[in-house]
Amino acid sequence: MLELSFENHIMTQFDEELEEIRTRLMEMGGKVEQQLKNAILSIHNGDSKLAQDVIDQEKFIDQMEKDLDDSCILVIARRQPAASDLRLVMAVTKAVNDLERIGDEAKKIAIHSIILSGEDNKKSGYPEVRHIGASVSKMLSDALTAFARFDAEAAMKTFNQDVQIDLDYKTALRELMTYMMEDPKSITHVINILWAVRSLERIGDHTKNLCEQIVFVVQGKDIRHD
Amino acid sequence: MLELSFENHIMTQFDEELEEIRTRLMEMGGKVEQQLKNAILSIHNGDSKLAQDVIDQEKFIDQMEKDLDDSCILVIARRQPAASDLRLVMAVTKAVNDLERIGDEAKKIAIHSIILSGEDNKKSGYPEVRHIGASVSKMLSDALTAFARFDAEAAMKTFNQDVQIDLDYKTALRELMTYMMEDPKSITHVINILWAVRSLERIGDHTKNLCEQIVFVVQGKDIRHD
Numbered sequence: 001m002l003e004l005s006f007e008n009h010i011m012t013q014f015d016e017e018l019e020e021i022r023t024r025l026m027e028m029g030g031k032v033e034q035q036l037k038n039a040i041l042s043i044h045n046g047d048s049k050l051a052q053d054v055i056d057q058e059k060f061i062d063q064m065e066k067d068l069d070d071s072c073i074l075v076i077a078r079r080q081p082a083a084s085d086l087r088l089v090m091a092v093t094k095a096v097n098d099l100e101r102i103g104d105e106a107k108k109i110a111i112h113s114i115i116l117s118g119e120d121n122k123k124s125g126y127p128e129v130r131h132i133g134a135s136v137s138k139m140l141s142d143a144l145t146a147f148a149r150f151d152a153e154a155a156m157k158t159f160n161q162d163v164q165i166d167l168d169y170k171t172a173l174r175e176l177m178t179y180m181m182e183d184p185k186s187i188t189h190v191i192n193i194l195w196a197v198r199s200l201e202r203i204g205d206h207t208k209n210l211c212e213q214i215v216f217v218v219q220g221k222d223i224r225h226d
Numbered sequence: 227m228l229e230l231s232f233e234n235h236i237m238t239q240f241d242e243e244l245e246e247i248r249t250r251l252m253e254m255g256g257k258v259e260q261q262l263k264n265a266i267l268s269i270h271n272g273d274s275k276l277a278q279d280v281i282d283q284e285k286f287i288d289q290m291e292k293d294l295d296d297s298c299i300l301v302i303a304r305r306q307p308a309a310s311d312l313r314l315v316m317a318v319t320k321a322v323n324d325l326e327r328i329g330d331e332a333k334k335i336a337i338h339s340i341i342l343s344g345e346d347n348k349k350s351g352y353p354e355v356r357h358i359g360a361s362v363s364k365m366l367s368d369a370l371t372a373f374a375r376f377d378a379e380a381a382m383k384t385f386n387q388d389v390q391i392d393l394d395y396k397t398a399l400r401e402l403m404t405y406m407m408e409d410p411k412s413i414t415h416v417i418n419i420l421w422a423v424r425s426l427e428r429i430g431d432h433t434k435n436l437c438e439q440i441v442f443v444v445q446g447k448d449i450r451h452d
Binding site: 059062063065066069070073076077080082083086087090093094097177180181184187188191198222224225 | 285288289291292295296299302303306308309312313316319320323403406407410413414417424448450451
């Protein structure tokens with residue numbers, strides 16, 4: 001499904017550098033994906049150890065962002081890429097930023113997870129987290145696959161998954177508000193769920209940005225805010 | 227207070243292009259700053275018309291982001307900038323993204339402002355919005371001034387303002403939780419304030435990113451996550 005190939009110049013050190021950047025972006029994506037999954041899982045299992053692990057791992061994602069950004073600037077300075085090569089490098093500098101922010105939101109979920117794990121077995125809001133968490137995880141996974149394959153069509157399909165996530169998010173907000181009004185003693189608990197769900201919604205937005213970058217690399221079209 | 231000058235190459239069309247990019251970034255910053263101020267003001271004055279104006283203006287900020295990003299890519303492709311010139315262009319592509327997201331958060335505040343304006347004169351949480359809103363507005367204004375002057379020292383000082391904003395944010399959250407627990411009928415109202423305050427806190431984070439980019443342009447140091 002490779003829609004774009006970088007074969008129009010012969011395989012040189014430059015190609016290897018581009019390929020390496022892409023590989024490292026995929027590694028970073030995989031790591032972020034795992035962080036998100038672990039953060040969601042830690043809420044459901046009341047697993048504060050796993051949540052702490054998510055928090056501890058975040059610094060490696062931060063470092064990946066800095067390193068990849070460095071490499072991109074170096075490639076631009078040394079190789080002066082043009083056309084699709086330049087688009088790829090520019091898209092990677094944006095994508096690493098979104099991936100880092102997804103990692104950041106996963107860390108926030110993990111922080112709320114630790115607070116929730118200290119409570120007396122309150123579970124209201126957990127189905128909402130599971131449901132939206134599963135949708136967002138799938139969306140991120142699909143976006144990374146589309147990036148790996150330079151598949152703009154798959155990126156657009158993935159982009160559109162966010163519509164349903166936003167609807168589910170709004171429904172969840174209404175339900176969480178009802179829980180609080182029916183049982184004001186649950187407010188502290190529900191607010192933690194609320195922040196976790198909000199983080200998931202934000203991750204959906206960052207994943208949309210990733211999809212926009214894929215379309216930009218492959219088709220040269222800037223579809224942001226369209 | 228110009229700590230960095232781009233005078234080491236004679237004034238050419240290239241310099242003019244860089245200067246134009248910088249000027250347009252400042253224009254975008256000024257626009258975003260106004261949006262933030264109007265969004266906060268609209269809450270205090272219950273001015274849904276002003277809030278609607280903030281919402282309507284957002285599309286112009288989106289367009290500024292796309293146009294500036296285009297210009298940056300064009301400059302890289304045509305001029306192959308190096309060293310501080312390249313850093314400037316790369317920093318601008320990141321800064322426009324943060325400015326656009328600040329504009330996005332201002333729009334979110336405006337949406338909550340419209341909902342709040344339809345309520346029966348409830349004002350709990352308004353002092354918190356005013357207080358944090360004023361700090362965040364000042365921080366953004368200082369960051370833009372530091373960018374205009376390429377003043378890394380001022381950027382670092384501005385960066386550190388976020389510590390107090392985060393403390394005030396946490397205090398505000400506790401107060402808002404107390405309002406809800408004391409008067410469960412106020413939950414819907416307070417949740418709208420909560421989202422507005424959260425948006426302000428996010429704007430503080432994006433402004434920190436702007437400060438990091440200034441240090442990167444001027445000193446070539448990547449201080450993110452330090």
